[in-house]
Amino acid sequence: MTAVDAWEYAARRFEPVRPRWATPGELAAELDPRTVQTPALELIDAELVRLRNTPDGRLVISIAPQEGKSQRTSRRFPTWVLTQNPDARLAVVSYELGVARRWGRAIRDDIAVYGGTLGLRVRDDLSAQHEWQLAGHDGGVYSAGIGGALTGRPVDGLVIDDPIKDRKEADSAAYRDRAWDWWLEVGSTRLSPGAWAVVIATRWHEDDLIGRLLAAPDGHRWRVINIPAQADHDPAKGETDPLGREPGEFLASARGRTVAQWEAIKLRSGSRTWNALYQGRPAPSEGGIFQRGWWREYGSPRWIERDDGTRFAPGADEVVCSWDMAFKNLDDSDYVCGQVWARYGLQVVLLDEVHDRLSFVETRQAVRQLASRWPQATLKLIEDKANGTAVINSLSRTVAGLIPVEPDGSKEARAAAVSPFVEAGQVFLPAPEVAPWIGAWIDEHAAFPNGSHDDRVDAMSQALNRLLLNPILTGELIVESQDLDDDLDGYEISPY
Numbered sequence: 001m002t003a004v005d006a007w008e009y010a011a012r013r014f015e016p017v018r019p020r021w022a023t024p025g026e027l028a029a030e031l032d033p034r035t036v037q038t039p040a041l042e043l044i045d046a047e048l049v050r051l052r053n054t055p056d057g058r059l060v061i062s063i064a065p066q067e068g069k070s071q072r073t074s075r076r077f078p079t080w081v082l083t084q085n086p087d088a089r090l091a092v093v094s095y096e097l098g099v100a101r102r103w104g105r106a107i108r109d110d111i112a113v114y115g116g117t118l119g120l121r122v123r124d125d126l127s128a129q130h131e132w133q134l135a136g137h138d139g140g141v142y143s144a145g146i147g148g149a150l151t152g153r154p155v156d157g158l159v160i161d162d163p164i165k166d167r168k169e170a171d172s173a174a175y176r177d178r179a180w181d182w183w184l185e186v187g188s189t190r191l192s193p194g195a196w197a198v199v200i201a202t203r204w205h206e207d208d209l210i211g212r213l214l215a216a217p218d219g220h221r222w223r224v225i226n227i228p229a230q231a232d233h234d235p236a237k238g239e240t241d242p243l244g245r246e247p248g249e250f251l252a253s254a255r256g257r258t259v260a261q262w263e264a265i266k267l268r269s270g271s272r273t274w275n276a277l278y279q280g281r282p283a284p285s286e287g288g289i290f291q292r293g294w295w296r297e298y299g300s301p302r303w304i305e306r307d308d309g310t311r312f313a314p315g316a317d318e319v320v321c322s323w324d325m326a327f328k329n330l331d332d333s334d335y336v337c338g339q340v341w342a343r344y345g346l347q348v349v350l351l352d353e354v355h356d357r358l359s360f361v362e363t364r365q366a367v368r369q370l371a372s373r374w375p376q377a378t379l380k381l382i383e384d385k386a387n388g389t390a391v392i393n394s395l396s397r398t399v400a401g402l403i404p405v406e407p408d409g410s411k412e413a414r415a416a417a418v419s420p421f422v423e424a425g426q427v428f429l430p431a432p433e434v435a436p437w438i439g440a441w442i443d444e445h446a447a448f449p450n451g452s453h454d455d456r457v458d459a460m461s462q463a464l465n466r467l468l469l470n471p472i473l474t475g476e477l478i479v480e481s482q483d484l485d486d487d488l489d490g491y492e493i494s495p496y
Helices: 003-014 024-031 039-052 069-084 097-118 173-190 209-215 259-278 360-373 388-395 411-423 438-447 455-474
Strands: 058-063 089-094 122-127 131-134 140-145 155-161 191-201 223-227 296-298 318-324 334-344 347-358 379-383 402-405 427-430 493-495
Touching: 024 039, 024 069, 024 097, 039 058, 039 069, 039 191, 039 223, 058 069, 058 209, 069 089, 069 097, 069 155, 069 191, 089 097, 097 122, 097 131, 097 140, 097 155, 122 140, 155 173, 173 191, 173 209, 191 209, 259 438, 318 360, 318 455, 334 360, 334 455, 347 360, 347 455, 360 379, 360 388, 379 388, 379 455, 388 402, 411 455, 427 438, 438 455
Parallel strands: 058 191, 058 223, 089 140, 089 155, 155 191, 296 427, 318 379, 347 427, 379 402
Antiparallel strands: 122 131, 131 140, 296 493, 318 334, 334 347
């Protein structure tokens, strides 16, 4: 062997050895050929590898249920970690011991079956489902439920998988407090220096364990990966989808769900459940500016539909269209919202809405169609920004009454200014039987200003400012001896 060969041989001796399986997904595919790998699971793989290689790493992953998150994070990831470091002391925690114990048993049994492939073996004298250790090493897995003990067990890696069982637990402040207290007093105290922790869950409540972790003083330490079932980012705000999808595109499902099946789940689950469990963005049941119980409801259409398809709201003092447009100069379509509102004295009624992702050409068409359907709405308010200015310029010769509105103050300030009318019961919405989309409408207002979208809120606040707030402040609107309940004789009116 020459001197050069000897140096090369010595250098190779000290080169880091590449792990046999670069990710938990690669390991899963070798142990089980039926393993499905989706873009979402590839992202989870990459984040778990990053977490394991980051001292004191903290990771939050939220994704829709039944998309392989637990198999990958609570089963394959701990197994993969032990192949990298057989001395790693791991803990798997879930909402109850029985669930966590099943993951501990699954990891143990995988090692028992594939020990030769993995190069690992479980100790014969310490091999219980909830607690076992590798032969010849300090590493192993301990399983616990939220509220259970980890006393005397230093942990080098902690997996918390679905700390909340269901809606009942999520809506219980006592249970949320219990989960948080467990983290403060048990989970976080058992982490050894440099230990990592991951919480993976479907979101149920804005104040769940994930919500509290992120709101805590050290919440900035947690890296957050939220993978919505349907891409709902807003390119106009510089937002991107974690999987690089287009707005409105559904998740490539590990369960093989089709677009039609996703749409059916979205319709069946309702907007609150869809936004929380499937989109990872739970809205508070009571909004910071608009509370759900403030809105009032009418149960029958407040309009007459004529033979030509046009609509007329009898008895209305004023009817307006209010538009919030998508941002211009973007390739991706964004949400456009157009609403029709009627004023009866000092009370207003939402009559109709257009809400969709529309291109500029489609937006122009929607404005013309809504104007044609409601000729009584001679005034069309369009916020003078985004595509609004261009729409006004392009339609000024074909659609009458297009009025540019210059926004005054922040979105929050404009919404807060009209919220007293809602709280006073002066704002009426169609019942779900009249407008099936009203649930999502209320949810967006409940989540404001923390929700992912606010186009409906902008259109609403613009309309109420024109119909009520500004006329009252200027003294132009003075109503005497008028009551909307009298005007709505024969119609069902009730609070939401």
